[in-house]
Amino acid sequence: MIKPKTVKVSLPDDAACIESLSVLSGFRADFYDCLTSRGDALFELTDALLCADGPVKSLVDPTLTAEHRRGHGALYDGLNRGRFDVDRLRVSLAGLPVPRTGDGRIVLAVDVSPWLRSDAPTSAERLFCHVYGRAKSASQFIPGWPYSFVVALESGRTSWTSILDAIRLGPADDTTAVTADQLRSVVERLITAGHWADGDPDILIVMDAGYDVTRLAYVLADLPLEVLGRIRSDRVLRLPKPARTPGTNGRPPKHGPEFALAKPATWPESAHTTTTETGRYGTATARSWDRVHPRLTHRTCWLDHDGELPVIEGTLIRLKFDHLPGDRHPDPVWLWSSATGATAPDIDRWWRSYLRRFDLEHTFRLFKQTLGWTRPKTRTPEAADRWTWIVVAAHTQLRLARPLVEDLRRPWEKPAAPGRLTPARVRRGFRNIRPATTLPAGAPKPGKPGPGRPPGSKNRRPATRYDVGKTVKRDLTMAYHQDRRG
Structure with missing residues (x-):
């Protein structure tokens, strides 16, 4: 295997870059503390995702980078059996600098992006996801895992967003109720972190059609x-x-x-x-x-x-x-x-x-086409959640590293203005600033692969197959509710 060449880049010593490096290192340390089981394997997987050359096309691609010192078995073990303290990671994301508009207002956007799994009948908790433009510009319903994201938007034309929360919608979830609880939790965490105080402009939440x-x-x-x-x-x-005119009889209109x-x-x-x-x-x-x-x-x-x-x-x-x-x-x-x-x-x-709000579409495109969010063929929804949070943590580190990375543009690319690097071009230079950040993951222990299944043996425990769609219905009918209110 040919190891990629690392270019030594001297980071500027001005106060802004020192502060950005401190915030990035602090988040990396907090993220490592959120990994309560198989933390070293999951943390190195995140670094490998950030330092891989080109788009991630399969789950094992990051294991070929120099930053991933473990085998591909550790990767699967971390995704399938690792544990996240997701609540602590959400608090850490809310404590980071949040972009604001010119008048100091925080603008949040909420939207759902599906992880399509039409070929996974043994995966549980799949829903029919509404997808556009896959068959002659017509909409379709394809089985998958829908995820609801809440991000903070920047002002002006940009492809950057600040991800604050992600949650998978399950078969028993009411989309409106889950979205309301998610937005409430995000706003309360921002207030607790000191991003909003009395006298500040109200937080603005924007959303596309489909929400009540x-x-x-x-x-x-x-x-x-x-x-x-x-x-x-x-x-x-x-x-x-x-307005009701004097002398009008009858019940006033509502x-x-x-x-x-x-x-x-x-x-x-x-x-x-x-x-x-x-x-x-x-x-x-x-x-x-x-x-x-x-x-x-x-x-x-x-x-x-x-x-x-x-x-x-x-x-x-x-x-x-x-x-x-x-x-x-x-x-x-x-x-x-x-x-x-x-x-x-x-x-x-x-x-x-x-x-x-459409800047969030750029984030979804980066997730799926560059960071390989929907590439793994994980079976369980819990493993999909872990991989989703790894991608979220990787994107957050790219955002924090934006002032530190030098533009390593291709010969056919136009030079980018200072501070205008896209997430993909920041990822291209992340390998060069990684040694200057916190590296909490320990070295792997020597070991050897397990024996696996004996040759010639058959799998006598076929995986369970699950239906797609909503599985919980209302206990009471509309007629009952109407009689109760009448």
Whole structure:
């Protein structure tokens, strides 16, 4: 095996680089302490993932690097039998520097990315994952493990995000309830770490379509945050109820007139209209309406709600661009924010923050195409969780090493501006700064491989096969709930 050549790079001795190296070394030490079993094997696997040349195409590829001093058996043993203190790792991630916008606000994004396992009938807890563009641009449902990620977004065009949490959605999980608990835990950890205090701007959470944004706004109303999400263009919302005139008899209305997103005739005069010239999309026109809310019913996540359903008012935004790259004419985007009484600068800040949500797609692409997140053919979901957290820890170290790495560009690549290296190019130079960081993993002990299965013997214990999809249903029917409320 030809060992890769290591280039000795002298790190700058300025205060910023010394601080970055200290933060990186501290996180590496904390990450090693989170590995409560098979820690040396899992830590060296993470280093090998960071120092491998090119994309990871199989699970054993990192074992061929010089940073992985153990055999491939230790790798499988660590993934299958190792143990993580995940709660401690989450606290460590929340304690790292968090990116902020120009006004000092923290912007979080939440999204689900699937680890597709259509060829793994012996793997438990698989769900049907909604996937786009795999068959003539049509959507499909493919078995796999969906993971929900929460990241902190940076301002401006970038491919970097700060991952704060990851959780696998199981067959018995309610997506809205799990997302609400996940966001609550992340925000509480950020507050405990001192990233938010009284008087600071509220934390903004952005999400794409597919989430019940009004339900999340209702459940998380006690936290200092705003919820912004895209809604479908065929929704029908409600305007605020009109003022009651004197002498009117009967029960006062709870909702105002309908606001059909697909019917401009139902749109009243907008509260604010802003136009912004952009470099990639032409003129961006945003119209907003205040105190627009959906009409809730006792269905889906509101089925178990006792008493009268609330009226959750917010700000509705219609965002329209002139064109997309490639001279495509986009459809308007509808956004809903949990905040009311917004000003024109708030509208611009919201839709710009929503566009930054797509930086998370760059992170998913790096995970799958470069770091090999979905490459292993692990059988158990517990092993998949361990590998996912290894990839998260590797990505975090790349982010912390960004100010320290020198650009080792290929001859055909354009030079990158200072501080503008992509995660893949930072990974290219991570091997050179690794010796200057903390190396807590111990040397491997001498040993020899086990005998394995005797030749000619057959496996008389076939693996259990599992069904795909949700396995838990509601104990009570909708008719029972309606009778109980009536």
